Amino acid sequence: MNESLGKPIDRVEGRLKVTGAATYAAEYQIKNLAYGVPVLSTITKGRVKSIDVQQAQKMPGVIGVMTSENCMMLHSPAGSDPGSGKFAEKDLLPLQNDRVLYGGQYIAVVVAETTEQAERAAALIGVTYEEQKPAVGFENHFATAYQPGSGLGGAKTQEKRGDADAAMKTAAVTTDETYTTPVYSHTAMEPHATIAEWNGEKLTVYDATQSVMGVQALLSTILGIPKENTQVYALYIGGGFGSKGFTWANTLLAPMAAKQFNRPVKIELKRQQVFSAAGRRTQTQQKIGLGAGTDGKLVSVKHDTISETSFVDEFVETAGVATPMIYSSPNVEVKHSLVRLNRGTPCPMRAPGESVGTYALEVAMDEMARKLKMDPIQFRIANHSDMDEQKKKQFSSKYLKECYLRGAESIGWNDRNPEPGQTKQGNLLVGYGMATATYPANRSASSAKATLYVDGHAEILCGTQDIGTGTYTVMTQVAADAFGLPVEKVKVKLGNSSYPKGAQSGGSQVSASVGPAIRAAALGAMSKVIKIAIADHKSPLYDKKEEDIMAGNGRIHLKDNANVGEALVDVLRRNGMDKVEAQAKTNVSTRAQQSTTAPDGSPEAKIEEESKTNAAVQADEKTERKDYVFHSFGAQFAKVLVDPDLGTIRVEKIASIMDIGTVMNLKTATNQIMGGIIFGMGMALMEETKYDPINGRIVTRDMAQYLVPVNADIPEIDVQFIGKPDPYISPIGARGIGEIGITGMAAAIANAIYNATGRRVRDLPITPDKLI
C-alpha cells in the first residue's frame, strides 16, 4: 500500500504562501474596487448626536460616507441560526441606530478611490456625542453578576454531582484559592477583511472567516437576499483562533457600502481596529476549591467563575467546562456567572473555556499536590478516570497516563526537587511544572464531492476552509488514500460556499468532521468506477466481486492478486467517460443537537439521498457511539529558569505528549501543537489587553503594546503523540488538534515558576514585576 495518511508531507499550499501567490480576502484584484475605512466611536457609552461629514465628503477621491442616517436597513439575525458564523453582536447591527455601547464601535464608513484618501477623509468626520457613564473595570461590577444561559454549543454553565460543600467540610486536606486571567486578544496575523461585489441581485463576498457556509447563511438573513444569490470565498486565511469564527460588522458593512455606492468595496481593518472591533477573550476570576483525603483522592471539586460580557451580546467563557470530567471525584460543583461591561464583545478564542479554566484548575491541582506532599503526576494518576463521571460514559479512547510518563521522561522530571526554590543554575532558579491538557473531540455533519477525471487526477470540493492549520494538506492525504492515488494527483478545493456544506473551522472539529465525508465521497466515486469495470467485459475485472477489489497506485485490482486489474483512466476512457463523481454526507455528530437533515429539494438533500447507498457513509453512521464521550487528553511540561532578583523568566524546555487519536500528518500536527504551546506561553507570561481605567477604551491596541512571544522567547519544544486511533470517532480515528495544545500550557509554566521560586502567582500574565 502507498498510504499517505500519517506521513509528514509538506503543506500542499506552502509554496503559494511563501511566494505570496496565495490570495487572502483583502488581496483580490477587483475591477473598479473602492475602499472603505471605518470611523470608530471615541466614547465608550452614550449616543451619537450628530455626524458632520461635509468636510470629509469634499476631500479628493471620496465617493461617499455611510452612516446610520443613510445606510440600508438590516434584518435581525435573531431566530435564524446559521449554525456557524454567528453574528457576534446580535443586539447591535452596525449603523442601525445612534447607540454607542463600547469604545471603538462602528459609527460610519468612508468610501473612496484609495485607502489613503478614505483614511484622510475619515479623520475629518466630526462626531458629537452625548456621553454617559460607562461600566468599566471588571472587579467593580461583581455585585451585578448574574447566571447566564448556556455556553458555546449548548454547554451547561452550572453542573453538579453529589454535595461538594458537605464533602469539602469533612475533607482531610483542602485548598481554596482565587485565580485571575486578563483579557486576551487573538492577534491573528491577517486582520479581518471583506470585499463585497454586487452583480444585480447577486452578491460575491471575499471574507476572512472560519466559516464560508456560516457567512453565506448570515448575509442572506441579515441582508434579506436568497442564499443561492450569496457566494462567499475564503481560500486562504491568515489565522483565526476563534476571532473569525463569529462574524463581525466588517462582513456586513462591505456589502452595505457596495450596494449604497454601487461599487465593489473592500474593508480591511487596521491592527488597532482589530483589537476593539473583532473579538477577544473575556477576563475571568475563578475560585477553585479542592478537597482530598490523606490518600490523595479528591472528594470535592468546586469551580466558580465570574467572567464579563458586553451589552451587545452575551458570551460565556465556560472556564469550568472540563472540570466535571477531567478527574474522578464523587462531589463536583461548577458555576459560571457574568457581568456586563461597556467593552467590545468577547468571543471564542483558542480553546474557549478550557484555556483559562484548566489554567486555574491545574494550578489548584499543583497546590493540592504540594499540601498532600505528593508528586503532581502521582496525584493526577491517583485521580485518573477512564469515564466521564458527570455523563457516566466511557471515553472513546484515553491514554493520558502514558502521556504523563513520556512527558516526565522528556522534561527530566526526575531532576525536579519537590521543594520549591532549592535548585540553582548559576544565578538562576530552576523549576519544573506540569499540567493535564484536555479538549473535546468534536465532530459534526459534513458533506463533500469527489470527482475522478479521465486524465488521472482527482478533485475534492468541500465548503469548509483551511485557516492555516493544514486542512488542505491532510484532506489531500485522506482523499489520495481513498482514490488510491499519489497526493500529487489530488486537488482539494475549499473555502467556497457553493461547495457541499463543510464544517466551520472551530472547536477543533474539521479533521474529524470533514475527513470522513471526503473519504466517503472519494470511496463513492471509486465504487462507481469499480462497478463500471465489473460490468465491462473488456476489463480484467469483468464479473469480479466489488468486495474483492481494491484501489492503489492509480489502479483497481484484485485484493489478492494485484496483477489482475487495470488503470483507473483506462476504465473511464474505454467507457467514453471524462469523469466519475460522487457526493457524500456523513451525518454524524458528537453533539446530538447538531445532526441535521437538509430541506427537501435542496442540494444537500440530494447528497443525503446519494449517501444512502454509499457503503462508507453507512458503515460510519452505524458505528455505535452513544455509550461514549469523545475527548483528547495530553500532558504538558515546562522547565523554567527564573532570575530571583530581576524577576525575568526563561522557559528552557517544553514537552507535550498528546493523545489525539490517529496522527494524520506528523508535520502539520506537530505544528498545531507547537502553535498552541506558544499561544499558551504568551497567555502565561506576557499577553494582556489593558483598558483605560477611566473611560474604558483599549490602551494596548497594537503589537508593540500587546506582547506575544517572539522567536527569542521560544525554547526547545518536544511534541510527541500517542498515535493510537480512536475506534469510535470515525473510520480515520483522528480527533481534532487545533486547540488542545494551549490548554495545559499556562498552568505547566505557572507551576514550574512556583517550583523554581516558591512564589505562587495566581494572576496571569506572570511578568517580572509580580516576581520581585
Place this chain on the structure above:
Amino acid sequence: MEPFKLIRAQDNLQAIHSAGIKQSKFIAGGTNMLDLMKLNIETPRQVVDINKLSLYKIEEMPDEGVRIGALVKNSDLSYNPFIKTHFPMLSEALLSGASPQLRNMASTGGNLMQRTRCPYFYNTDFACNKRLPGSGCAAINGYNRMNAVLGTSDQCIATHPSDMCVALAALGAIIYVQGAKGIRTIPFADFHLLPAQTPHLEHNLRQGELITHIEIPALPFAAKSHYLKVRDRASYEFALTSAAVALDVQNGIIRQARIALGGVGTKPWRSLDAEKALIGASATESTYKRAADLALATANPYKDNAFKVELAKRTLVRALKTVEGLS
C-alpha cells in the same frame, strides 16, 4: 496620513536649507517617523530624505574616542569592532533594542530623535500634552505600567524609549549639529529636554538643524562596561528598566564610574549622584546598593509602575556586579 512633499537632499547644505521651513522633517531610516505619520501623530508638510548624505562613517580618533556619522545604521554600529572593544555597553544597548530588521534600517541620528512609546501618545483619541499641548495627560491616571518614574511632571510621564541613548548618556557623548548658521555641539545631557510644562518640546535642535555626527570622547575604562535590560519578552520590546554601567576598579576601590538608566526616565537618565557615591568607595554590593538608592532617590511612581523603582535599583546593582566581575 496627510500628503507631504518629499525632497531627496544630495548634501548637508541642501538638506538644511530644505528643512528650514516649519512643518518640515528629516527622514533617515523612518522606523519611527513613518509609524507616527500613518497614525496622524506627525503630520509634516515636507519630508527631507537625508539618506544620500555622506554621514555613514565610524571614525576612530587618535585619542581612542570615536566619531559616528548620523546615518550609521544601528546594526553597523553595534557590530563595529572598535565600538565592541572600547565601548561594549553601546554595542550591547543597540543589540538589545528593536529587531534585526529595524536595526538594519534605523540610523544613529534617528535613534536620538525617536519619540516615546507611551500608548496614550500613540492614540489620538486620548488626551496627550506631548501630542497636543494643553489637552492633558491620560497616562497619569490611566494605565501607566510602562511609564517613567524619574523626570516626570504633572503634564507628562512618558518614558524615553531608546536603549542606545542610555549608553550615550553614560558615555557623555557630544552631538554635532549643522544649521544655516554653521556647526555647533550639544553635550548629550543637554540634548533631550525634561517634559516640565512643555512636554511637546523634546530636544534642543532648532528648525532645520541636522545631526551630523555623534562623538564619544575617549574613556578607557569603558572597555569594561555593560548594558543590562530587563523586559517582558526576550526581544523586540522596550525596557521595563535598564542600566548602562562602566567601572574603573583598582585594588578594590572604584576610581571612576559612569551610570545611566533606561526605562525609568522621561529622558536618558545619567545619575551623577550615583556615580559620586561610587567613586572612591570600595567595590562591594553595599556600595552598589547605596548608589542605586541615590539613583532612584527622586523617583515618583504612579499606580501601575511603582515596581520600577525597586526593579531599577536591582538592575543597576546587577549591572555593577557584572562589570566588577569583568575586572
